Structure formats: C-alpha cells, structure tokens
Amino acid sequence: MHIVRYRSDSDPRPRIAVIDEGVLSTLPVAGMFELLNHRIEDIERMCADAVPDRVLGEVRLLAPVDGATxxxxxxxxxxxxxxxxxxxxxxxxxxxxxxxxxxxxxxxxxxxxxxxxxxxxxxxxxxxxxxxxxxxxxxxxxxxxxxxxxxxxxxxxxxxxxxxxxxxxxxxxxxxxxxxxxxxxxxxxxxxxxxxxxxxxxxxxxxxxxxxxxxxxxxxxxxxxxxxxxxxxxxxxxxxxxxxxxxxxxxxxxxxxxxxxxxxxxxxxxxxxxxxxxxxxxxxxxxxx
Structure with a gap:
C-alpha cells in the first residue's frame, strides 16, 4: 500500500488516495497537508476504510507533498x-x-x-x-x-x-x-x-x-x-x-x-x-x- 497525490483528466484538482495493487481508494482530505494534521492512528483508520475509486492508469501521480509542508x-x-x-x-x-x-x-x-x-x-x-x-x-x-x-x-x-x-x-x-x-x-x-x-x-x-x-x-x-x-x-x-x-x-x-x-x-x-x-x-x- 502507498498513499499518493493524483490528478485525473476528468478532474484536474489534486486528490489524495491509497493505492494498492493498481487500485486507487480516495481519502476524505483536501490535500496531503490535511492528512498530516491527523494522528497516525487516524491516518491508518482512514486508509483501512477507503473505498476503491479508480485504476492507476486513469490518473497522473503528483509529488507527495503540498501546502506548507x-x-x-x-x-x-x-x-x-x-x-x-x-x-x-x-x-x-x-x-x-x-x-x-x-x-x-x-x-x-x-x-x-x-x-x-x-x-x-x-x-x-x-x-x-x-x-x-x-x-x-x-x-x-x-x-x-x-x-x-x-x-x-x-x-x-x-x-x-x-x-x-x-x-x-x-x-x-x-x-x-x-x-x-x-x-x-x-x-x-x-x-x-x-x-x-x-x-x-x-x-x-x-x-x-x-x-x-x-x-x-x-x-x-x-x-x-x-x-x-x-x-x-x-x-x-x-x-x-x-x-x-x-x-x-x-x-x-x-x-x-x-x-x-x-x-x-x-x-x-x-x-x-x-x-x-x-x-x-x-x-x-x-x-x-
């Protein structure tokens, strides 16, 4: 499992997701900076509860940092x-x-x-x-x-x-x-x-x-x-x-x-x-x- 920032052709806004075996499951945060405002146990829980969204081939992966990080x-x-x-x-x-x-x-x-x-x-x-x-x-x-x-x-x-x-x-x-x-x-x-x-x-x-x-x-x-x-x-x-x-x-x-x-x-x-x-x-x- 990896946590990534990505952008798709259909939606140019950067999003945060978990990727596992080529499948993306979007996380309910506005950016990586917001994810890093959570405790590690909360981040682990969010990743475990994420729902599969789209396959990797449909998106472009971005640098894994944003905001004031x-x-x-x-x-x-x-x-x-x-x-x-x-x-x-x-x-x-x-x-x-x-x-x-x-x-x-x-x-x-x-x-x-x-x-x-x-x-x-x-x-x-x-x-x-x-x-x-x-x-x-x-x-x-x-x-x-x-x-x-x-x-x-x-x-x-x-x-x-x-x-x-x-x-x-x-x-x-x-x-x-x-x-x-x-x-x-x-x-x-x-x-x-x-x-x-x-x-x-x-x-x-x-x-x-x-x-x-x-x-x-x-x-x-x-x-x-x-x-x-x-x-x-x-x-x-x-x-x-x-x-x-x-x-x-x-x-x-x-x-x-x-x-x-x-x-x-x-x-x-x-x-x-x-x-x-x-x-x-x-x-x-x-x-x-």
Whole structure:
C-alpha cells in the first residue's frame, strides 16, 4: 500500500488516495497537508476504510507533498557520507566533528512546490563541475512529530560548491531540480525501517556506469532523534518530510552528465527514476498552476 497525490483528466484538482495493487481508494482530505494534521492512528483508520475509486492508469501521480509542508534533510549520518565530505573539503574537521556530535546536521531542502517526482527531471548546477545524486530514505512526519510513512529521496548535491566552503551548503543543496521524491508514501505501520536496502544506479546511453548499495542499518542516528531535532524549536503545522542522509556517494572522479538516468530504490518503500538536465529553465513547469 502507498498513499499518493493524483490528478485525473476528468478532474484536474489534486486528490489524495491509497493505492494498492493498481487500485486507487480516495481519502476524505483536501490535500496531503490535511492528512498530516491527523494522528497516525487516524491516518491508518482512514486508509483501512477507503473505498476503491479508480485504476492507476486513469490518473497522473503528483509529488507527495503540498501546502506548507517542507522538505528537510540530514547530513553526515552515515560513515561513507562523513568520509566523502572529508575527501572533498578543505575544512575536513567540520564533517568529522558533526558525525560524532550530539546535535545532527539538518538543513532546509525544498518547499513542496519545488519537488520533482518519479519520471520528472533532476538538475545539476551549470557552475559546478562535480554534481552527484544522493539516495536517501525520507521520513514523512505529521504535525505531532509522528513518523507516518517513508519515501525515496534523491538529494541532488554539488560536491564542488560545498567542498569549496561549508557556508555554501544552501547553494550546493537548494537549486532547481535538486529535490526528487518518490510518488508514493509507504505507511509506517507496514514497514520496519531498521534494515532496508538502498541502491543507486546511474545509466548513460543504456549502459550502467555506476551503482552502489547500502542499508539503513548503517545510519548512525535513530530516526526519532532526527525528527526530535527538526521539531525542537520549530512548528510544522502541515507536517514535514525529513530525508535521513546518504550512505552512497560516488568517487570524486565520477561526473554526472546531461542525459544520464538516475535510479534510486529502497526495499519495501519504492523506486525513483529521473533523467538529468542542466539549467533552471527546465523546471518552469513547477511554478505553473
């Protein structure tokens, strides 16, 4: 089962539904933001009571965030991520310290309207030589700080921009096409997130040029610790999505090219496939009503 946002040809208004074996069952909420205003037990009950409506082929799946829901991300939560940041940076101790520190690194990634979904393009910065995908498990958290589901996230990043100076992190992480999420939220009551396999594959002209795997068991911090820091001094009235960091980072000599196809899959959660483009003009559709 997954929870999705969708739009049909007969009704252009986005709707929320449960999808199970290709059948959609619409939920009685105006948007994902309203769903995240409910406690997890209420969301589970709504999903169980939903009545089948239409088949998947009749609709278009949309990004699984809307309203004032924000996407945040955690950094340096895997040992591989720490090592990669140290490798690329002139200020290595910053990343070594944050990996072991009590407080995690958290940063704003995207408002809901800038998120791209499965099949849509992701972007690389034209002013950066070293751009990489970062495959991550993302948490969907309601306004009450409860983890209600999981998504696949591609936290696109410019390693050369961040490596030049850690203060450039916003430019390395937040730009057109930098945040991709899978279309379906896998409910938390159906998944044990403690040991999920994560895989990244990059294909160029039909051939696999890079692939790697990791597991969520390699993450250093408990997921509830990350959400506690996210909610510690801020309200999230429409809930939030929190991506939990990457354990897969290609080597420094790996360069993404325009036209590459990035595939991120997480067992029991979903798959995310996005072609690579360069330049903000490719993402004007995100701001079109």
């Amino acid at each position: 924000e996407v945040w991300a955690a950094g340096v939560t895997y040992l591989r991520s720490r090592d990669a940041r140290v490798e690329e940076s002139d200020l290595k101790s910053v990343y070594e310290l944050v990996y072991d520190a009590e407080r995690p690194e958290l940063f704003f990634k995207s408002p809901a309207w800038r998120v791209v979904v499965d099949g849509e393009p992701v972007g690389i910065r034209s002013d950066s030589e070293l751009n990489v995908p970062e495959p991550e498990l993302a948490l969907v958290v309601n306004r009450f700080e409860e983890i209600v589901g999981y998504l696949v996230c591609n936290d696109m990043s410019s390693r050369s921009v961040e490596g030049e100076n850690p203060l450039y992190l916003p430019q390395a992480k937040m730009y057109a096409g930098a945040c991709a999420l899978s279309s379906g939220i896998r409910p938390a009551w159906e998944v044990d997130p403690s040991d999920l396999a994560i895989r990244l594959t990059v294909t160029r002209e039909g051939a696999v040029i890079w692939d790697g795997t990791t597991s969520t068991r390699q993450i250093r911090r408990p997921l509830t610790e990350l959400t506690a820091y996210l909610f510690h001094s801020e309200n999230h009235p429409h809930g939030a999505v929190l991506s939990t960091g990457t354990g897969i980072v290609p080597e420094l000599d790996f360069l993404l090219h325009v036209g590459d196809l990035i595939t991120v899959s997480i067992d029991e959660v979903g798959e995310l496939r996005n072609p690579v483009v360069a330049g903000k003009d490719h993402f004007r559709f995100l701001s079109t009503p």
